[in-house]
Amino acid sequence: MTLGPTPVERLNRARADLRMGVPVVLRAGTDGALVVAAEALDAGRLTLLRGLGQPVLALTERRATTLKLAAYDGDLVRVQVPPDAGLDWIGAMADPAHDLDHPLKGPFRAVRGDDAAIARAAISLAKSAHLLPAVLLVPIEGAATLALTEGLTLIETPAVAEALWAAHPMAPVAAALVPMAAAQAGRLHVFRPDTGGEDHYAIEIGTPTRDVPVLARLHSACFTGDVLGSLKCDCGAQLDAALRQMNAEGAGVLLYLNQEGRGIGLANKMRAYSLQDQGFDTVEANHRLGFEDDERDFRIAAEILKRMGFSAVRLLTNNPAKIAMMEATGIRVTDRVPLKVGRTRQNAAYLATKAAKSGHLL
DSSP: OOSSOOHHHHHHHHHHHHHHTOOEEEEETTEEEEEEEGGGOOHHHHHHHHTTSOOEEEEEHHHHHHTTOOOTTSSEEEEEOOTTOOHHHHHHHHOGGGTTTSOOOOOOOEEOSSOOHHHHHHHHHHHHTTSOSEEEEEEESOHHHHHHHHTOOEEEHHHHHHHHHSOOOEEEEEEEEOOOSSOSSEEEEEEEETTSOOOEEEEEEEOOOSSSOEEEEEEEOOIIIIITOOSSSSHHHHHHHHHHHHHHHTEEEEEEEOOHHHHTOHHHHHHHHHHHHTTOOHHHHHHHHTOOSOOOOTHHHHHHHHHTTOOEEEEEOSOHHHHHHHHHTTOEEEEEEOOOOOOOTTTHHHHHHHHHHHOOOO
């Protein structure tokens, strides 16, 4: 072992760099590229990148469909950035905020025929940093030398896939009694992944025994619903109702997972809300941004439950997919307990979309 960062630690450095607009170097075998998040790019760095080679913009297949681009690489598309294109062009390609005002952005020159591994890893990295899944790449020779000379983070692309898709241990950090309006007998547990990513929480109500299925809820963080009381979703009402039901039964565990906006982050969720104001439903909005319907990873929940000694749950959910995910990760679901609360005039269309397109039982 060395004092230097592990591949997972380098991944976290790369996330931070991308959010600040600092390039990172990705390498796949002998190929390498400078990578910058499209939304964090500034004019000065764009000029420097152009001095090193031909910039290419990589977008997901979802975003490509909106732009009427053929995704020759299957799950993504790579487009050459025109010599006269500036930040406005790159921003318009990455962010659908003004698609309806300026629907035609071509003509495009797509890159095809060579390995898209670096572009694929770069998009995954941007997603994990809660940025728009749109990245600028400049192929370079001597990637390791450039990274060392410029002080840039260097990552091998297999390490990106391994770190992002592997199940990571969740270590308990702290726990304390937290009496709540919904349940006075509450204890809050904080868990932290070994990736250095965001903490996740378990709210234990009462003293649930580990030898029988526990009443459980997997609740994804929703700042707008849980904190602001937004009427656009049913999240805040579900959080309160779940805690109250656990309190009424005398025991339960609610996992509060920091996966805002179905895993895309609060900023992108607000972008999706803005698109909904233009008439798109929640799934269409995610797709126009370049995301899948749901980007969450519920293996986190299974890992926490196991660390707490639970192996079977009665799951408070309207989403059958959560049941399948728990079963696939080794947590037995003995019963689905419906949680039908929080319907408002403002979220009726949102709930209808969840039922029609995401399979929720509403």
